[in-house]
Amino acid sequence: MSHSQPPFERVAVIIEDDPDIRSLLTELFEQGGFETHSAANGLDGVELVRRFAPVVTTLDVSMPGIDGFEAARRIRAFSDTHLIMLTALGDEADTLTGLQSGADDYLVKPFRPRELRARVDAVLRRRERERRSDASAAVGDGVPDARANEEQTGGAGTVAQGTDPGRPTAGWLEHRGLRLHPEMHLAAVDGGELELTRSEFELLRALMAGGRRVRSKSELALALRGDEYHASDYVSDADRRAVEVHLANLRRKLGESATSPVWIETVRGVGYRLTAAG
Structure with missing residues (x-):
């Protein structure tokens, strides 16, 4: 797993082929103080994750080229970014396949911005807890x-x-x-x-x-x-x-x-x- 990113740097990668949803996600993350990077296909998205080591990555299922499932598998080979899969309404099979491919969480389209913020806030709380734990472990000698x-x-x-x-x-x-x-x-x-x-x-x-x-x-x-x-x-x-x-x-x-x-x-x-x- 990649650990090149300094603890708790707010970076998000958005992998989404729909320009309207991509724009919405970008706006939501930037309102939360994130530096954002976006891609319209899976291959470019994987490279963005490799380059910027984001805290959180959103990943659409249906995209040109490799789909979200394959993108998730490739990302999981080198990154511990928090993967949120975006799935079609009512398509439970997509949800389960996404989780099996390495996604941590998922949202069903159309999603509520408040729900996405809640999921991202949970990620940040977890990262902050890990940061404090890492700091404690670094100064402890037992x-x-x-x-x-x-x-x-x-x-x-x-x-x-x-x-x-x-x-x-x-x-x-x-x-x-x-x-x-x-x-x-x-x-x-x-x-x-x-x-x-x-x-x-x-x-x-x-x-x-x-x-x-x-x-x-x-x-x-x-x-x-x-x-x-x-x-x-x-x-x-x-x-x-x-x-x-x-x-x-x-x-x-x-x-x-x-x-x-x-x-x-x-x-x-x-x-x-x-x-x-x-």
């Missing part, structure tokens, strides 16, 4: 790296006998060989680093912090927005479906089965939680 932590705990991901799943050890959340460090934005399983999107990382962080407590899809949807503690906020069925897709992607990267989970189990009709400690 946070070990993953290998040092293995020595302390007796092997990759070994949790001390009798501890709760997800209990932090020297800054790490650990469960059955799965490790996550929120401040350093690192995740690993059995000693190997996991390449996760920001949404997948936030989802895993929320689950590991919760341990055996069941987290509902609505709670997790709010966590992905950065609004974990605003439980009164509205969560749509589409938001909950997005959680399901992100979780499926996370499980695929972990190499675990939903029917025989090692780390994350489904509580039917309620939500998700960590499995019992082995």
